[in-house]
Amino acid sequence: MRAVSEVIALGYVGLSAPDVGEFAEFATSVLGMQVDPRSTPERLRLRVDERTWRLSVELGPGGLAYTGWEVANAIELDRLAGRLDALGIATKPDADLAKERLVNGLLLCNDPDGNQLEFFYGPQVDRAPFHSPRNRRFVTGHETPGDMGLGHVGIMFTDQAAAQHFYMDVLGFRLSDTILGTPFVHINRRHHSLVIGGTRPGGAPGLHHLMVEVEELDMVGYALDTIRERTGDTITLTLGKHTNDRMTSFYVTTPGGFDIEYGFGGVHIDDSTWTTASYDAISFWGHKGQKAPEKEDR
Numbered sequence: 001m002r003a004v005s006e007v008i009a010l011g012y013v014g015l016s017a018p019d020v021g022e023f024a025e026f027a028t029s030v031l032g033m034q035v036d037p038r039s040t041p042e043r044l045r046l047r048v049d050e051r052t053w054r055l056s057v058e059l060g061p062g063g064l065a066y067t068g069w070e071v072a073n074a075i076e077l078d079r080l081a082g083r084l085d086a087l088g089i090a091t092k093p094d095a096d097l098a099k100e101r102l103v104n105g106l107l108l109c110n111d112p113d114g115n116q117l118e119f120f121y122g123p124q125v126d127r128a129p130f131h132s133p134r135n136r137r138f139v140t141g142h143e144t145p146g147d148m149g150l151g152h153v154g155i156m157f158t159d160q161a162a163a164q165h166f167y168m169d170v171l172g173f174r175l176s177d178t179i180l181g182t183p184f185v186h187i188n189r190r191h192h193s194l195v196i197g198g199t200r201p202g203g204a205p206g207l208h209h210l211m212v213e214v215e216e217l218d219m220v221g222y223a224l225d226t227i228r229e230r231t232g233d234t235i236t237l238t239l240g241k242h243t244n245d246r247m248t249s250f251y252v253t254t255p256g257g258f259d260i261e262y263g264f265g266g267v268h269i270d271d272s273t274w275t276t277a278s279y280d281a282i283s284f285w286g287h288k289g290q291k292a293p294e295k296e297d298r
């Protein structure tokens with residue numbers, strides 16, 4: 001019997017970037033995220049909804065620092081800790097880190113590739129309403145605010161089978177479908193919160209992309225226009241529509257060196273009726289690879 005997951009959402013993501021200020025400019029101008037005023041030159045915190053922060057970008061080499069996986073409450077966190085402990089998987093409660101993350105409780109754990117996971121409950125909801133500098137509205141909720149989480153992460157693992165076992169059999173993430181054998185897994189109505197990718201020869205493990213979803217297709221279009229008006233951004237995959245989650249999106253390389261997928265219209269999963277499928281392509285149309293934009297015509 002497969003475990004039922006205590007984890008209910010991708011609550012937050014920690015990233016690193018060599019120039020935090022440059023990332024802040026990108027995140028506000030292109031993505032329309034809001035900078036939390038308590039951010040520092042070493043640690044940028046970004047809002048996309050009522051929570052005080054969803055994305056943290058810290059000074060570093062560029063890439064994934066940690067993922068924050070939300071559980072409902074202290075009882076669920078204890079239950080998860082007990083289950084992992086019984087399986088011999090090391091976890092560590094960290095009250096100081098919980099304070100820093102502005103959550104009520106936090107449990108540290110590593111996945112088989114050594115990625116830092118933070119299981120947490122009780123995130124801080126800000127008393128100031130979310131205000132996007134680009135009038136964007138992000139999709140993080142379905143029935144209650146935040147219940148679909150920040151978005152999804154695509155991570156490349158050196159041992160894809162071990163990662164699949166850990167996230168699905170141990171944590172209880174549920175299979176949505178596969179594309180060319182790669183599992184896309186969900187923990188709430190969002191089609192997937194995680195893509196369990198496998199590194200190819202010569203490919204690096206780590207964050208492939210972070211997806212955030214906006215409420216209107218126009219918001220995706222406005223972001224594309226902003227990128228055209230700027231210089232230095234690289235569209236990694238052009239506008240296109242994914243086969244499995246039906247997301248219309250594009251991928252852009254951030255100043256942190258990893259990609260953000262910026263999308264609209266992802267399907268929702270109802271576990272009582274959902275059946276898995278397999279696909280032999282990532283997209284119906286678009287999502288074409290593109291070289292660095294030609295600077296001379298901008």
Ligand SMILES: [Fe+2]
Nearest residue numbers: 152154211261
């Ligand atoms: Fe994606």
